[in-house]
Amino acid sequence: MSERNECAEGVATVAVIGAGLIGCSWAALFAASGRTVYVYDSRPDAGSAIDAFWASVKPTLIDLGLANPETRPDLRVTDSLKEAVATANLIQECIPERLEAKLQLYRSMELHTKRDAIVATSSSGFKLSDLQAGWSAPDRIIIAHPFNPPHLIPLVELYANEQTAKDVLPRATAFYESCGKVTITLEREVLAHVANRLQAALWREAIWLVAEGVASLKDIDTAVSAGPGLRWAVMGPHLLLNLGGGEGGLRAYCEQFRDSYHHWWDDLGTPKLTDATIDKLVSGLRDEINGRDYAELRRERDAKLVAVLRALKSQSSQSKASLQPQS
Ligand SMILES: NC(=O)c1ccc[n+]([C@@H]2O[C@H](COP(=O)([O-])OP(=O)(O)OC[C@H]3O[C@@H](n4cnc5c(N)ncnc54)[C@H](O)[C@@H]3O)[C@@H](O)[C@H]2O)c1
The missing domain is CATH 1.10.1040.10 (N-(1-d-carboxylethyl)-l-norvaline Dehydrogenase; domain 2)
Known part of the structure; x- marks a missing residue:
């Protein structure tokens, strides 16, 4: 984290599209990392929402070493989608989880987006291949799914596919990690990620x-x-259960509890x-x-x-x- 982040992955300017629960939190984290952050939302009170959110989380971001105490965030709320995305190296899309709305937004955005910009969707569950349908050049969009609240929970799930340009995933990984995130990368497409x-x-x-x-x-x-x-x-469940198996590790655990788990799984509810x-x-x-x-x-x-x-x-x-x- 630095006051004005000069970063190897070339993301100095970020656009956050949609300033709701997730967008405000992302915007605060990105601004804390020293990036210039444009924010665009279709609601008129987005500016006050962003200001209030930053004021409420700044002490926490400082406490966690994610912001400098002297940080004055470069947060620029605009009512122009074109202005928000035009100079952005990375666009974090955070509008509601409705496929048609996202596709329509992408169609309005594409004309104004830099050709080498990364477009990252926060989508909780849509498949990348469905979201790529909104782009005539679908090589820049990836999944970058956070867990609420993104300024605190480290995890970001990344997914790119064979249509994605080769530079996008490594640059996105470096960008999120420079903001203090822990990334995982999915190896194949699945509804709702991991x-x-x-x-x-x-x-x-x-x-x-x-x-x-x-x-x-x-x-x-x-x-x-x-x-x-x-x-x-x-620790994750496999590493923990490895300890549950004693010196014999996960294999011993599986051998001891295989029948029990099969029995329990058969009994689980489907409400x-x-x-x-x-x-x-x-x-x-x-x-x-x-x-x-x-x-x-x-x-x-x-x-x-x-x-x-x-x-x-x-x-x-x-x-x-x-x-x-x-x-
Ligand atoms: N809520 C969660 O726990 C959570 C966690 C991880 C990811 N996500 C994902 O993040 C995305 C946003 O979710 P959220 O919970 O922040 O939603 P939200 O409803 O809180 O915020 C969405 C914001 O987008 C704005 N908006 C709507 N249409 C727009 C448009 N066309 N252009 C610009 N702004 C527009 C709305 O005014 C609103 O402020 C979704 O894809 C969701 O799946 C949500």
Whole structure:
């Protein structure tokens, strides 16, 4: 991170299209990294939304070492799509998850976009091949899917295909990593990428457990956050289960629990989000929320995320230091 980022991947100017939940968060992170950030949104109050968002997250970004205390963000909100994209080296598209709206936006954007710009979509689940249909030259668009909130959660899932120009993926990877992100690259196209598929699998079962009255919604949430969720912040499921197998590792774990898992998988639920199920979830959640409003819950989530991120960062610096040869 530097005040004006001169970067090897050649991304000095970024455009964020759509300044909602995800766009505001991306814009703050990119500006913190020293880039010039143009923001375009079709709603008239985008400027105040961006200002308010930056003010609310700046202390956190400084705390995590993602912004300099003296950083004055170069955030330029414009009501012209053409102005937003014309000089951008990377365009982060963050409009709602509606395929036709995205394709229509791409058709309006293409004429004004630099030929070597990277166009990255935040899309939660669309396939790249469907999104490429909006471009007459589909070689610049890739998937760059964040997890909410993008200024805090490190993961970005990247996917490019055989139509993508060769420079795009390496430059995008270098760009997101320069903003403090952790990237993964999908090797083939799949609906909803990786992390949302994992989240969908877990949530499906959590909904079934609530709908079937196995435990209260609050207890089911606690079963994740006080149990496996805590472990998942430090290691992924395979590495963790490798430890669950003792010295024999993952192979021993599989051999010991193969039949159990087959039995459990056969028993997992396949609920639907019917109106009745949604009502049950919302009413169960009331108990867990216990009067806290949206802003309070967001502050609480972000403060806890920052604490975890700081602890992990400090632990990894200590491990690195202990591996240095002693003089
Ligand atoms: N919400 C999440 O948890 C999450 C997580 C990761 C990725 N995403 C993805 O990010 C994208 C944005 O989601 P969001 O939750 O921020 O949505 P959102 O509804 O909060 O924000 C979308 C913004 O886009 C603006 N907009 C709509 N049409 C536009 C257009 N044609 N041109 C410019 N601006 C336009 C809207 O005014 C709004 O401010 C989606 O593709 C979504 O799948 C969302």
